Amino acid sequence: MIWVDTVVQGVLLGGLYALFAAGLSLVFGIMRLVNLAHGDMIVAAAFLILLLVQGLGLNPFLAALLAAPAMFAFGWLLQRFILNRVLGKDILPPLLVTFGLSVALQNGMLEAFSADSRRIPIGPLESASVSLGGITVGVMPLLTFGSAVAVIVVLNQIFYRTALGRAFRATSDDPVTASLMGINPRGIFAMATGLAMVVVTIAALYLGMRSNFDPSIGPARLIYAFEAVIIGGLGSLWGTLAGGIIIGVAQTLGAAINPEWQILAGHIAFLVVLVIRPRGLFPRALD
Template identity: 60%
Template sequence: MIEWVGVIVQGTLLGGLYALFAAGLSLIFGVMRLVNIAHGDLIVLAAYLGLSTTMMLDVHPFVALIVVMPLMAGIGYALQRGVLNQTLGPDILPPLLVTFGLSVILQNALLEGYTADPQKLNGGAIETASLSAGGLAVGVLPLLTFVVAVAMIACLQWIFYKTSLGRGFRAVSDNQDIAQIMGLNKAHVFGLAMALALAVTAIAGILLGMRTSFDPAIGGGRLIFGFEAVIIGGLGSLWGTLAGGVILGVAQTIGAKIDPGWQLLAGHIAFLVVLAVRPNGLFPRVEH
């Protein structure tokens, strides 16, 4: 029994990581209806930037965030203004195909720069540290990941609903023309949204890199996990996204407990079941 409680706790904590994958995806979809196929590769890029930073400056991966977060945010802003803004419009093909092309470019650039060998970020003692309570051992790193995920979602929620920046995001999302005549430059607002999304992605990438080994090819899988968390949780709801991540994580750890080969399959099946039963997700945003 306690064994299964442990499985569910681990799945929940894993869900925090998936929610971090999903948060950026959810944010940019909310602001500009863009689905970024390269999102997973950008997570992997952040992990590699973390790797380079830890090696060059000889610092802990967490310290590397001081470099990687602004770097990813800058990449996001430049990418949005330089390329992605040109794809936005009523036709869904251009953003989809351009981000798909971007995904292939990123993957192969990483392959060229870092080879296909799996890498890992060295987190030191925190990776093996664990807390135990009532016969239940919980890893400190997964716990920390979950806490960070909750904090990030709360932070994004606050930015979205309590700040002038978030007001701009919502206004542009509602009505681009009218936002523009209120003096908002939508190209800049979209750039800021992508910058914020990739700053979150930087955190996700570093935590991913400390948790497991990574290589340039794993981006697609991370995109799918983030996407599944978004759809399970319901479009447009950040807390729903966290719940979606947790459900996906728990489904995977339960699957893995039954048979190691079933981990990913169980997650996908949970997603398909939710899609069949509640196509709008479990916590869709209530429309005004």
């Protein structure tokens, strides 16, 4: 029974990692952009939500709702005026620009908010739990997992049911042909990054409510997110969820054997999957 419990906790943890990864997966899948600042953007959004909660006394969920449009605008502008200029066949320029952005964001936040650990307060919800057939699970992890699934369902609906989604898929497959059909890939890329930042806001909400955060934790979150995206396969959002769950379960199983092995076990799971399937489990697009 203890093992079932461990696995369930791992799956729920995987939901959090899938949330971290969903925005990354979206951007990576559409424009092959490796955003090394993604983790720091999650932390920045968490600070934004915290400011709204503390400054205006808002409920965290309401604060996230207010932060989302601001983050969308940030993502749209970033893509439109900076990242679009360095996208191309060579992966190095975008990698380096986002690396620079990552270091700049981390240190900007360090100046603005100090290195203190923060947390978004949510009151009794933090420690609430429910019993599911003999296994007790926290309400927060359950809510996180539910949100991850909801985010992926919504993104998939956008992807496969709307004109914007069609443009996303077309640009992902072949930007040149897509632009011949009247799509402006640069505009599409800006929309995609804006949308990814909305997902980042949701990820930030749960990051901030579930654990302490400080300006330096971005890269560690980024690496889990990347692992989830790569395990899942390029351009597959459900794959990203599966990837998050694999990392989450590996981590809780590792921790159950020896607490020092938690993070190591997640990385090893990632390496094993890549040795067997170098392109991930469910790749939608060719890279």
